[in-house]
Amino acid sequence: MASQPRPRIRDVAEVAGVSATTVSHVLNGKGRVDAATRARVTAAAERLGYRPNSNAKGLRSGRADTIGLLLPVGADLEQAHHVLAVEFYLTLAMNTVEAAFEHDQALLQLPPLRGLDDLRRFSVDGGIVVDPLPLDTRVAMFNELGVPVVTIGRDILRTQDPWWVAADSAGSTGMVLDHLAEAGARRIAMLSVDIGWSWFADAQQTYREWAGRRGIEPILVLARPDKLESSAVAAAAEVLDHRPDAVYVPPQWLASGLLRVARERGVDVPGDLLVSVGVDSHLARTSEPPLTAVDLDPASTARQAVDLLIHRIEGGEPAGPRLIPTTLHSRASSLRTPGAAHRP
Amino acid sequence: MASQPRPRIRDVAEVAGVSATTVSHVLNGKGRVDAATRARVTAAAERLGYRPNSNAKGLRSGRADTIGLLLPVGADLEQAHHVLAVEFYLTLAMNTVEAAFEHDQALLQLPPLRGLDDLRRFSVDGGIVVDPLPLDTRVAMFNELGVPVVTIGRDILRTQDPWWVAADSAGSTGMVLDHLAEAGARRIAMLSVDIGWSWFADAQQTYREWAGRRGIEPILVLARPDKLESSAVAAAAEVLDHRPDAVYVPPQWLASGLLRVARERGVDVPGDLLVSVGVDSHLARTSEPPLTAVDLDPASTARQAVDLLIHRIEGGEPAGPRLIPTTLHSRASSLRTPGAAHRP
Numbered sequence: 001m002a003s004q005p006r007p008r009i010r011d012v013a014e015v016a017g018v019s020a021t022t023v024s025h026v027l028n029g030k031g032r033v034d035a036a037t038r039a040r041v042t043a044a045a046e047r048l049g050y051r052p053n054s055n056a057k058g059l060r061s062g063r064a065d066t067i068g069l070l071l072p073v074g075a076d077l078e079q080a081h082h083v084l085a086v087e088f089y090l091t092l093a094m095n096t097v098e099a100a101f102e103h104d105q106a107l108l109q110l111p112p113l114r115g116l117d118d119l120r121r122f123s124v125d126g127g128i129v130v131d132p133l134p135l136d137t138r139v140a141m142f143n144e145l146g147v148p149v150v151t152i153g154r155d156i157l158r159t160q161d162p163w164w165v166a167a168d169s170a171g172s173t174g175m176v177l178d179h180l181a182e183a184g185a186r187r188i189a190m191l192s193v194d195i196g197w198s199w200f201a202d203a204q205q206t207y208r209e210w211a212g213r214r215g216i217e218p219i220l221v222l223a224r225p226d227k228l229e230s231s232a233v234a235a236a237a238e239v240l241d242h243r244p245d246a247v248y249v250p251p252q253w254l255a256s257g258l259l260r261v262a263r264e265r266g267v268d269v270p271g272d273l274l275v276s277v278g279v280d281s282h283l284a285r286t287s288e289p290p291l292t293a294v295d296l297d298p299a300s301t302a303r304q305a306v307d308l309l310i311h312r313i314e315g316g317e318p319a320g321p322r323l324i325p326t327t328l329h330s331r332a333s334s335l336r337t338p339g340a341a342h343r344p
Numbered sequence: 345m346a347s348q349p350r351p352r353i354r355d356v357a358e359v360a361g362v363s364a365t366t367v368s369h370v371l372n373g374k375g376r377v378d379a380a381t382r383a384r385v386t387a388a389a390e391r392l393g394y395r396p397n398s399n400a401k402g403l404r405s406g407r408a409d410t411i412g413l414l415l416p417v418g419a420d421l422e423q424a425h426h427v428l429a430v431e432f433y434l435t436l437a438m439n440t441v442e443a444a445f446e447h448d449q450a451l452l453q454l455p456p457l458r459g460l461d462d463l464r465r466f467s468v469d470g471g472i473v474v475d476p477l478p479l480d481t482r483v484a485m486f487n488e489l490g491v492p493v494v495t496i497g498r499d500i501l502r503t504q505d506p507w508w509v510a511a512d513s514a515g516s517t518g519m520v521l522d523h524l525a526e527a528g529a530r531r532i533a534m535l536s537v538d539i540g541w542s543w544f545a546d547a548q549q550t551y552r553e554w555a556g557r558r559g560i561e562p563i564l565v566l567a568r569p570d571k572l573e574s575s576a577v578a579a580a581a582e583v584l585d586h587r588p589d590a591v592y593v594p595p596q597w598l599a600s601g602l603l604r605v606a607r608e609r610g611v612d613v614p615g616d617l618l619v620s621v622g623v624d625s626h627l628a629r630t631s632e633p634p635l636t637a638v639d640l641d642p643a644s645t646a647r648q649a650v651d652l653l654i655h656r657i658e659g660g661e662p663a664g665p666r667l668i669p670t671t672l673h674s675r676a677s678s679l680r681t682p683g684a685a686h687r688p
Contacts (some may be wrong), residue, residue: 046658069453073438078624093437093453094417101455106466109413109437109453111445123451229630263632283627286573286600288607 009050009104016044020102067309068110068124069096070138072131085252087281088298089130092152093142095302096128097210097289101156103310113138119145128152128305134196148312152305154198154321162318165305167296169202169250172326176248176276176294177210179328183336185246185274186334189219191258193251203250203278219244223254233258238267250278255291275333300324353394353448360388364446380493403606411653412439412454412468414482416475429596431625432642433474436496439646440472447654460485470657472649478540492656496649498542498665506662511640515548515592516670520592520620520638521554523672527680529590529618533563535583535602537595547594547622563588567598576601578643584617585610590678599635619677633676643667 013020018037026033033041071089075151093109100107113119119141126148129138130265134157142149151164180188190207190330192200204220211218219242223235236258239247249255255277259269264335267273269289277284280293304322358365362381370377370385377385388394394463415433437453444451456473457463463485470492473482478501486493495508524532534551536544548564555562563586567579580602583591593599599621603613605677613633624637655663660679 066452071438073434086434089429090417090434090437093434094415097453097455101462101465104465107453109441109451111441118445121445121448195622223558260632284602288604288632 009102011048012041012050015048016041058063063125064123065104065107065312066106066124067100067306067313068108068122068127069093070110070113070127070129085279085281087283088252088279088296092130092298092302095299096306099303099306103306105306105310113141116141116144119147123212126150126309128309131197131199132158145146146310148309150305150309150312152200152301155202156198157285162320163308164314165301165308165322165324166198167294167301167326168323170206171197171323172278172294172296172328173203173206173248173250174210175326175328176278176292177207179292179330180246180248180274180276180334183246183274183334185244187219187242187244188246188248189221189239189242189244191221191223191235191247191249193225193254195225196223199278200250203248207248223251229257233261236261240267244273246274246276248276248278252279252281252284252293256283256287259287270333270335274336276328280329284329285331287333292331292334293325293329295329297324297326353446355392356388356394359392360385396669405655408467409448409663410450410452410468411444411650412452412466412471413437414454414457414471414473429623429625431627432596432623432640432683436474436642436646439643440650443647443650447650449650449654457482457485460488463489463491470494470653472653474543475543477501492653494649494653494656496645498546500540500542500545503668506664507533507656508653509640509645509651509668510542511645511670512667514550515544515667516622516638516640516672517547517550517592517594518554519670519672520636521551522680523636523674524590524592524618524620527587527590527618527678529588530633531563531586531588532560532585532590532592533583533588535565535567535579535591535593535598537569537598538566539569541686543622544594549590551592567595573601578604580605584611588617590620592620592622593640596621596623596625596637600627600631603631614677614679618680620672624673628673629675636675636678637673639671639673641668641670 009020009023013023016023016037017040022033022037023041023045026038055164055197071093074091097107100112105125108122108124110122111118124147129136129142129149131152131153132151132155134140134155136155139149139151139155149163153166154164155161177188181199190204192204207220208218219239221235221239224231232254235254240261247258249258255275258275262269262273269275276292278294280295284291284293301324304324306317308322353364353367360367360381362385366381367385367389370382379684386513398418415437417433441451449469452466452468452614454466455462471486472494473480473486474496476483476495476497476499477595478499480495480499483493483495483499483502493507497510498508499505508530534548536548551564552562563583565579565583568575576598579598583602584605591602593602599619602619606613606617613619620636622638624639628635628637648668652666
């Protein structure tokens with residue numbers, strides 16, 4: 001750049017030796033920062049001539065200082081097969097807003113894009129596309145217009161694209177399967193969904209490999225992604241027909257259907273059947289029994305995505321995909337009670 | 345205005361005699377519009393010289409063509425007492441995005457505002473504040489900066505403010521109480537939360553008045569809005585100590601705790617206790633038993649709020665508060681089975 005770029009909140013943070021969040025707190029008078037740090041931040045801000053930006057007046061930088069977020073949900077949430085992951089998406093969205101704010105960026109929530117003209121209507125420096133489908137058309141639109149884009153979740157067919165952040169699905173799946181096996185399960189099935197998001201695709205592949213290494217025939221049932229209730233129940237019935245002693249359910253919305261069908265058939269969870277679900281939620285925590293679940297850390301995912309996008313907007317080299325580590329919360333649904341009835 | 349305002353999508357819609365959505369579909373080539381309508385829209389757009397705007401380049405209009413949305417949730421969703429209303433908030437947010445889009449407005453998702461400087465960082469023509477607290481400070485910030493604002497939910501202490509849209513809480517409460525009474529309930533309690541949002545405040549007042557008209561002593565238990573799980577369980581236990589035969593639970597997050605405590609005490613729902621909840625959700629629909637719930641119509645609420653805000657931005661007179669009608673979905677939790685055990 002010919003002209004000096006104007007200082008950003010991160011520059012102040014670096015000079016003051018604190019986090020961007022701390023700078024934000026000090027400059028906005030939030031008041032939980034000790035006096036010494038506060039003085040250091042103020043001095044750094046003054047020295048650099050830092051000024052908070054206004055999102056639509058990026059005149060000095062020639063930028064809109066605005067990034068766009070594209071969730072995979074539209075206005076008609078009730079019809080969406082991901083309805084039960086709402087807690088995940090809302091946490092992701094709110095953390096994206098806060099992370100953008102700490103980077104002096106405003107966050108535009110974009111509507112479902114029906115064509116390039118839709119995207120052209122928004123002045124964004126870059127976009128975050130959540131849960132890309134294979135060869136996702138939304139990503140293609142950003143690329144077509146030359147607007148930097150990163151995805152949360154990997155586009156499984158764009159194998160050369162390094163610009164993504166995703167929870168570690170393969171690692172999570174291995175962790176869950178090992179956990180179920182250690183709890184005594186011998187016939188572990190997977191109940192998932194027929195949709196090409198990397199969270200599901202990687203879980204399926206890992207499951208097949210895991211079963212293959214043990215010489216076990218995989219029991220994999222994929223629900224149709226439409227007709228929420230009926231396909232959940234149909235898929236749950238189909239997987240239980242295989243008489244598994246454990247089921248890993250990567251998509252959260254299928255778990256309640258599985259519990260219901262199991263109850264109707266007199267299959268006790270966890271006595272007869274261990275269950276683990278792929279996306280943690282309040283529902284998983286308060287279900288009867290509480291469900292073992294993978295915590296995808298949507299907060300870190302959002303923050304890493306904003307960080308990666310800004311790196312890309314600023315012309316950085318690909319910093320490689322970023323895999324977000326997950327945590328398995330072990331709850332009653334996968335804890336075999338000593339002395340409980342086992343299937344033969 | 346001295347200069348001719350540039351035509352907006354609504355102007356095209358009016359001239360073509362179709363909805364803004366149809367105009368948007370035609371101009372973006374979505375393709376589910378018949379040829380005659382398509383031709384009419386295209387002709388209208390050409391005649392008016394309509395051009396889609398770019399959110400951050402409101403040079404012609406002197407406006408940012410951007411509105412801000414402030415949800416009552418921050419990044420740390422798990423700690424929030426409204427965690428179970430996530431489906432409502434996400435539906436509200438996505439419908440706000442789409443409604444804004446149809447009005448040629450981009451939607452900025454605003455972070456929690458800690459002070460005026462936070463708000464100054466965003467160039468928005470107006471803001472929508474969701475679920476204002478009494479004398480809400482976020483609303484005060486917009487007023488202080490002279491930025492038009494509307495609220496979703498009423499600020500119960502700003503009684504002179506006509507700029508709000510809200511689901512009809514009083515009407516919904518009356519509808520639920522009448523429904524429970526018609527199902528045979530004689531000791532109807534309310535389990536709610538101690539927070540000053542109009543949805544809850546109006547429900548409580550309506551309940552007291554309803555009970556007063558019948559000469560019934562109200563049984564009203566308010567949970568603390570913090571410590572999600574423990575306060576839900578404590579409040580549920582307290583309300584059941586009163587041995588009601590029905591409970592109306594305006595805040596969605598208290599319903600699952602009530603069901604759990606009832607189960608532990610051997611109180612059968614609906615045999616011994618009818619239950620109705622105030623905010624419909626997938627959880628309510630798939631609960632065991634499925635819960636009678638009020639559908640707040642977040643889609644209409646969002647659209648009315650965007651409409652009202654744009655009216656205010658354009659200098660319109662107060663068009664009065666807008667009450668959104670609700671629908672009661674009657675499910676198993678409030679249907680007294682013939683012959684089932686009744687409490688004395």
